[in-house]
Amino acid sequence: MSQNSAITIDDLNMQYGSATVLDSVSCNIPAGQWVSIVGPSGCGKSTLLRCVAGLTDPTTGTVRLEGKQPAFVFQDPTLLPWRSVAGNIQLPLELNKQSTENQSKLVLQIAQFVGLEAADIDKYPRELSGGMRMRVSIARALITNPTVLLLDEPFAALDEILRQQLNQELLQVWCSQQMTVLFVTHNVAEAVYLSQRVLVLNANGTLCGDVDINLPADRVPAIRNTPLFLEKTAAVTRILQEGL
Amino acid sequence: MKTKPSNSVIIYPILFLLLLLALWQIADWKWDIPRIILPSPWEIGTESFKRIDDLLSATLITAQAAISGFALALVIGTTLGLLFSVSKIARLGAYPYMIFLQTVPIVAIAPLIIIWFGGGMASIVVIVTVISLFPIVTNVTTGLRSVDKGLLDLMTLYQASPHQVLFKVRLPNAIPYLITGAKVSSGLTIVGAVIGEYMAGHGIDEQGLGYYIFMSSQNFQTEILFASIFLSSLLGVTMVTAVAVISRTLLAQWTFQLER
Numbered sequence: 001m002s003q004n005s006a007i008t009i010d011d012l013n014m015q016y017g018s019a020t021v022l023d024s025v026s027c028n029i030p031a032g033q034w035v036s037i038v039g040p041s042g043c044g045k046s047t048l049l050r051c052v053a054g055l056t057d058p059t060t061g062t063v064r065l066e067g068k069q070p071a072f073v074f075q076d077p078t079l080l081p082w083r084s085v086a087g088n089i090q091l092p093l094e095l096n097k098q099s100t101e102n103q104s105k106l107v108l109q110i111a112q113f114v115g116l117e118a119a120d121i122d123k124y125p126r127e128l129s130g131g132m133r134m135r136v137s138i139a140r141a142l143i144t145n146p147t148v149l150l151l152d153e154p155f156a157a158l159d160e161i162l163r164q165q166l167n168q169e170l171l172q173v174w175c176s177q178q179m180t181v182l183f184v185t186h187n188v189a190e191a192v193y194l195s196q197r198v199l200v201l202n203a204n205g206t207l208c209g210d211v212d213i214n215l216p217a218d219r220v221p222a223i224r225n226t227p228l229f230l231e232k233t234a235a236v237t238r239i240l241q242e243g244l
Numbered sequence: 245m246k247t248k249p250s251n252s253v254i255i256y257p258i259l260f261l262l263l264l265l266a267l268w269q270i271a272d273w274k275w276d277i278p279r280i281i282l283p284s285p286w287e288i289g290t291e292s293f294k295r296i297d298d299l300l301s302a303t304l305i306t307a308q309a310a311i312s313g314f315a316l317a318l319v320i321g322t323t324l325g326l327l328f329s330v331s332k333i334a335r336l337g338a339y340p341y342m343i344f345l346q347t348v349p350i351v352a353i354a355p356l357i358i359i360w361f362g363g364g365m366a367s368i369v370v371i372v373t374v375i376s377l378f379p380i381v382t383n384v385t386t387g388l389r390s391v392d393k394g395l396l397d398l399m400t401l402y403q404a405s406p407h408q409v410l411f412k413v414r415l416p417n418a419i420p421y422l423i424t425g426a427k428v429s430s431g432l433t434i435v436g437a438v439i440g441e442y443m444a445g446h447g448i449d450e451q452g453l454g455y456y457i458f459m460s461s462q463n464f465q466t467e468i469l470f471a472s473i474f475l476s477s478l479l480g481v482t483m484v485t486a487v488a489v490i491s492r493t494l495l496a497q498w499t500f501q502l503e504r
Contacts, residue, residue, distance in 0.1 A: 055397050072401050078394035082416045094412070095402040 004066060006031040006148055006180035007052060012061035014047055014205065021047050022058065022205040029197075031066065031147070034174055034181040036191035038236060039201030040244060045184045048201070049152050052182060070148035071141035075156055077133035079125040079140075085111065086121045089139045096144065107143070114139045115169060131162045138166075142173065149174075151183045164221075167194055171219055188240065192232045193219060200236060202243025209239035283467045291467035299456065299468075303475045306441065306452035309365060310433035310483060313372020317429060321377050322422065325384025329414065335385070346378040350439055358444045365450060368440030375436035376429035380422070387421025388414045423491040430487040434480040453479070 007029040014022035021044040029035050039045050050056040052063050053072050071092075079088045089107045093099050100106070111121055114135045125133055134155060141149060151170075155163040171194060174181055185191050191198045192213055200209030213232050215223055223229050265285045271277070272284035279287055292299060324342075328335040354371050361367040391413055399409045441454025453472045460468035 053401060055400055069402065072397075074394050074397070076394055078392065078398055080395065080413070080416070082419075091398075091412070092402050095399070095404045095408055 004031050005029060006066045007182065008064040009052065010062045010064070012048070012051060012063065013059045014044060014051065015059040020205055022051070025205070025207050027199065027207060027210070029180060029182065031180050032178055033197060034183065034195045035197045035199060036183045036185055036195040037199045037201060038185060038188055038191045038240065040203050040240070041186065043201045043203050044205040045201055046152050049150050049182060049184050053150050065148060067147040069146070070150050071144060071146035073137055073141050073149070073151045073154045075153050077125065077137040079133060079136055081125050084122050084124055085116065085128070085136050088125070088136055089143055091140060092144045110139045110143050113173070114142070131158055131166065134158065134166060138170070146179065148180045148182070151181065153184055153186070188236050189224070189233055192229060192236060193224060198236050200239045200243060208243045209236065211236055211239070280464045280466055283470065288467045288470045292471035295468065299471055299475060302451055302453045302456050302472070303479060305450045306434070306437045306454065306476070307479055309368045309440065309452060310372055310437040310479070313369045313436060314376055314430065314433045316369065316373045317376040317380055318426065320373065321380030321425070322384050324381045325388060325418070328381070328385045329388035342378060342381055345374065350375050350436060354439055354443050363444045367444045368437060368452070371440035372433050372436035376432045379428040379432070380425040383421040383425030384418050387418030391417050419495060423495060426487050426491070427484060430483040431480050433483055434476055438476050
């Protein structure tokens with residue numbers, strides 16, 4: 001792959017008091033790649049993602065992003081409770097002063113794209129289920145047509161079936177939108193299934209593994225039973241255990 | 245979505261009140277209690293009815309003072325809350341004195357207010373403002389500051405201006421808190437108005453319930469004293485109910501957060 005790198009992380013260090021959260025993390029992520037970051041709890045996965053998003057300043061080191069501001073999907077839906085679904089989805093456009101005439105059409109289009117119905121558009125977050133709220137959160141991230149999408153364990157609070165369903169939908173979004181995705185998870189099988197590449201952080205905040213996932217581009221659930229999938233999952237798990 | 249209160253919620257208190265009034269009336273007949281000490285319900289009723297016009301206009305005047313002071317407290321309280329949420333120096337420096345203001349008994353500062361604002365409506369309104377300010381300031385300040393961190397991250401991500409953060413996140417977030425503060429304050433407004441009128445309501449034509457409480461106790465018109473006490477309480481309940489109803493209808497979008 002000789003594409004430009006969408007995200008360049010250069011010698012990133014993060015120190016909270018005497019605790020080292022990230023230790024000399026460097027990597028290049030080419031445009032259009034789906035990269036997952038796995039690691040034990042508290043190893044700095046989320047901190048790394050927040051540094052990439054510019055939400056947290058690293059102690060030393062730099063992050064360079066190509067293109068415009070990234071979109072971020074948080075672990076919680078993080079919706080404004082006093083705004084309707086439509087109001088929440090169009091928030092980024094308002095903040096960027098990009099409101100357009102046919103905005104409501106665009107909002108509806110995006111909402112339907114992530115599996116919401118036209119009838120849901122005027123509902124308030126409190127009237128929606130957890131999965132639906134997450135869909136609103138994803139729609140809000142996609143409304144600005146971002147080139148980089150950052151996901152911080154977005155479906156951790158949902159049940160397994162719903163999670164797989166939403167992951168599958170995210171994959172479709174990624175396929176059709178030519179985005180670069182950085183996905184933080186603690187679930188190895190999920191990371192392998194979704195990604196083209198898996199980065200492993202160890203408990204000391206060091207990048208200790210970088211595994212290419214050369215599975216077929218078209219990810220269907222049946223892939224989970226192929227020898228290659230099992231082999232990659234085992235490889236990532238082994239690196240994780242070594243890093244503990 | 246809310247369940248309607250069943251009739252028993254209304255009927256039982258009324259039955260209890262009637263029972264109490266009957267016992268009171270019977271006790272008055274049986275022991276012949278002097279009306280200066282404890283007039284019977286019948287005596288209170290007939291005596292008040294003779295002066296119904298005076299008492300009703302007094303109630304309206306007290307209501308007017310309470311509402312004016314309350315409006316002023318809402319404006320000043322929200323402004324101070326904004327200041328405290330924006331400026332750390334203002335918060336650290338001045339906020340403790342808000343608590344001081346709350347702990348000083350209102351009857352202790354009322355004479356000072358009367359010296360400054362004269363013996364009339366202006367002083368009464370200021371006393372109402374002072375007594376109802378604190379719950380509004382504290383609640384609004386808390387509401388502006390206790391915003392979900394994730395929402396602030398979202399604002400940072402999209403490079404929102406401080407202006408956008410205030411109007412799109414902080415102020416809407418503070419509205420349920422403002423409602424809570426206003427509910428607490430609305431009951432206090434009548435306390436403030438009656439104390440103000442008691443101390444400053446003599447020299448003017450508009451004489452409120454506090455004035456009647458003062459005069460009737462001086463003249464041993466105990467029936468009028470009872471009627472004024474009853475009307476003051478009724479006014480307090482009305483204020484609290486009015487604030488609850490207004491917030492539920494005008495700000496329905498926000499009140500759900502309180503009812504959870």
